[in-house]
Amino acid sequence: MRTVHEVSKLTGVSIRALHHYDKIGLLPPTEITAAGYRLYDDTALERLQYVLLFKELQFPLKEIGAILDSPSFDRNRALDQQITLLKMKKEHLENLIDLACGIKAIGVRNLDFTAFDTGKIDEYAEAAKASYGGTPEYREFKEKTKDRTKEEETRISAAFMDIFIEFGQMKDLGPADETVQKQVKKLKGFITGHYYTCSDEVLSSLGKMYAGGGSMTENIDRAGGEGTAEFTNRAIAIYCSGNSDGI
Numbered sequence: 001m002r003t004v005h006e007v008s009k010l011t012g013v014s015i016r017a018l019h020h021y022d023k024i025g026l027l028p029p030t031e032i033t034a035a036g037y038r039l040y041d042d043t044a045l046e047r048l049q050y051v052l053l054f055k056e057l058q059f060p061l062k063e064i065g066a067i068l069d070s071p072s073f074d075r076n077r078a079l080d081q082q083i084t085l086l087k088m089k090k091e092h093l094e095n096l097i098d099l100a101c102g103i104k105a106i107g108v109r110n111l112d113f114t115a116f117d118t119g120k121i122d123e124y125a126e127a128a129k130a131s132y133g134g135t136p137e138y139r140e141f142k143e144k145t146k147d148r149t150k151e152e153e154t155r156i157s158a159a160f161m162d163i164f165i166e167f168g169q170m171k172d173l174g175p176a177d178e179t180v181q182k183q184v185k186k187l188k189g190f191i192t193g194h195y196y197t198c199s200d201e202v203l204s205s206l207g208k209m210y211a212g213g214g215s216m217t218e219n220i221d222r223a224g225g226e227g228t229a230e231f232t233n234r235a236i237a238i239y240c241s242g243n244s245d246g247i
Contacts, residue, residue: 001030001039011048025150026065027051043218050075053082063142069153070141070195074209075216140196156194161223163187167232168224175235184239187232200240207236 008015021027022038027048029038040048047068054064067073145153163186170180184203191198191206198206210220211233220229 001041002045004029004038004040007040007045007048011045011052013048013052021048021051021061024061024065025153026061026068050078053078056085057081066142066145069145069157073216074205076212136196144195160190160194161219163190164220164224164228164232166224167235168228171225171227171231175231176238180235181239184232184235187236188239203236204240207233207240210236 002010004015004018007013008018018027018038022029027044030041030044031039033039050068051061051064054067055061059067148156163183167180167183167187170177170183173180188198188203191203196202210216211230217229220232221227224232
C-alpha cells in the first residue's frame, strides 16, 4: 500500500489531482485509515495508469470513468492505442530535434514549419476517442449511467462482483453444468439491465477479456477465488456456442 504522497511522488500526479479523482469517483483509494489517510494498492495504480492514458487521448475525466467502469473495457485495445500515440509523438519530437539541430548548424535557410504540425497526432487522438463513443454499447452505457450517484454505482458494482463470487462457488460443477449455464444467463441479464444490451457476441468478447489478465482478472479471482475468471470464460464460451439452448 502507498500513501497519497508516495503515489504522487511515484507518478507525478499532484496530491490535489488525486484528491479530485477520489472526489469524483474516478480513482478511489483502496483503503482509508482510521486517521483518514488514503492508501492505494497496485490495482489502484494500474487504474491510474489507464486514467493517464485516456487523458493523453484527450478524454474528459467523466468519460474516462465511464470507460474504465464499463464491463467491456478492453485493456489491450487501450494499450495498443497508447503505444501508437506515443510512437507518433516520438516521431514528432525527433522532427523537432532535427529541425533545431539544422537551424543551429546552418541557420534558417528554409522557412519550413511542417515539423511543428501536430495534425496527425490530433486526428489519431480524435479517432481513438470516437472509437469508444461511436459504439451503440457505449452510447447506451452513457445513457443508462448518466444520472447515477456514486452510491448507486458502488452498489451496482458490488452486485456485479457478487455474480463472480457465485461463479467461484460453482467451479467444482464444471462450466457446462446447467446451474453454471444459468449463472451465465444471469450475468448476461445483469449487464443488459445495468449497462448495455449484451448480445452473445459481446458476451463472448467479455469472457475472453475477463480471463485475459490485468485488473479485471485479478478482481474476479479475488472475488471468486483463483481460477474464477478463466472458469467464467469457459462457461461463457459454452453458452455462446449454442450448447445452452433452452436454459
